[in-house]
Amino acid sequence: MAEATIGRVLVTGANGSLGRALIARLAASGIASRALVRSERAAAAVRSLPEAPEIAIVDWSDGEGLARALAGCDAAVHLVGVLKETPTQRYADAHEGTARALADAAKRSGLRRVVYLSILGASPLARNACLASKARAEAILLEPPLETTVLRLPMVLGGDDPATWALRARARDGVVPLVRGGASFEQPIDVRDVVAAIVGALRRPELAGRVLDVAGPESLPRSELIRRAAALAGKRPRFVPVPYFAVRAFAAIAERASAAPPLTTPMLEVLEHDDAVDPRPACAALGIELTRLDDTLRRVVARPGAPES
Template identity: 30%
Template sequence: MPYAKLVTIYGGSGFIGRYIARRMAQLGWRVRVAVRRPNDAIWVRPYGVVGQVEPVFCNIRDDESVRDVMRGADAVVNCVGLLAEVGKNTFEAVQTGGAERVARIATELGVPNLVQISAIGADDSARSAYARTKAAGERAVREAYPNAVILRPSIVFGPEDEFFNRFAGMAKMGPILPVVGAGTRFQPVYVDDVAAAAVKGIRGEAEPGTYELGGPDVNTFRELMVYMLSVIRRRKLIVNIPFWIASMMGGAFGLLQRMSFDLISAPLTADQVANLRRDNVVSGDAKTFADLGIEPMSLEAVVPDYLWRFRPSGQYSDIKESAQYLRDNRN
């Protein structure tokens, strides 16, 4: 029986990580899913045959913990990232320190391939700490592991996303849908396309370097919300919250979170507001999906398949519309 290669995926039960894990299992690799709470990630096991996909404990802030789960790996992927800081899991500790640690130890152990999941907008001079620490993490990875493949996706969509699902849920309540940065441009990318790009890096089929990953369309935040509302068959007034007001709201929410010792999560942070001030699209001179031989999926091909549950009649919405159409024709 041929030797089955092993990939360690840090954050492998997260949104992007789970899709990478599934693809690698389908290719016959053994998959080690490194997470903080393995018992909460046992649902990844059915991605492969018995024993092929295993969640294991790892604290990305600790050298020995990272090293233990990397031993014997033929490839490593770091998907760990934060949308907001909680306790010891700060942007600096996770997105910079964690990325440096994974890359440094991968070099020490002689791991053949490393993929780092970053984000479009990573920039040392950004207002957002999220973006600055992503950039610092990329720099640390390149210094410790020069042949790394770094992937920078725009906003990622898919059945488990925290973007369309979040705003579709908000649209079920009240006549207004508030947004921050309605004019900010995004280039939404399907999560499984990002996973396909990561697989190229894992298997050594991608040239080392940084790739910016965006879907086929560029839309403003407002345009994305209009499209989302059309998919879920709801009419709402989209109201743009000015950045200065949103910044104060984010600061207040952040204070509330700190005062509750992180028991209450801030629905909006000042750092997220700062990040929304900048467009989130592929730059003109970047390596892209085209350089990987991947044609990305459009929003229209995916989003309706998972947002139907937010329609007024849920799964019966299309049936009711068809029935109404028949009644109208008879009349």
């Protein structure tokens, strides 16, 4: 089937690492974009891009403002989401709330095509609060008349983001404490493959209504992921296993003691969730090829500011 022509694309959460990478990819592909952000500070991060897009500063509670931001766009890519819930940043607001606001504004403006980035493991039956919340947001955006494609993602590496920073730091450390000794399985994907998947979904309207698991080429224990990254950096870390019950107890105490805990129980559960899916069906549907894990890891362990290949 022939690929569809893409007009202007609205990108929510455009100031984040993935949002900025997507805007750069859209610009390189000759696709116009409009960044939707909530503050002037977020807008400044987008303006710093070499080819800055149009910018709309709108609060998610402003339905009319959201509809105006969508006016003239042919599609929207919804990147907003949180891993850690706090009293001022609830899962219901960040996931279901923004999904409903976007859906209502899209219906008002006439926009139909949406690509939503979710998370591997999202399910309405999930006991984890974050995964269940993400599934409810998916359901909202999959409601007609919207024509939504959902891309469920694992850890994304290679950008200017906390996951990449953390892996880089662990790869360079001599001693690395790991929950359960790093037994949980990761299936990281290169940020460049994620933006390629988004563009692939935008170009394929026949994928409307589909939920695709988009993951990296290898599923491996977290300890092995760090070991491989460390080897590329010329390091040999020593892992110190930390009991899961101890970390879970710390998270529970931190949630009660702080309005901004460094770790919460739902966050820990997501981080320890095993990612092990077959990425081939999604890659075939989206027309993408995955970057080799070691090639991604070389970019991760490169010194900050070093040119990327």
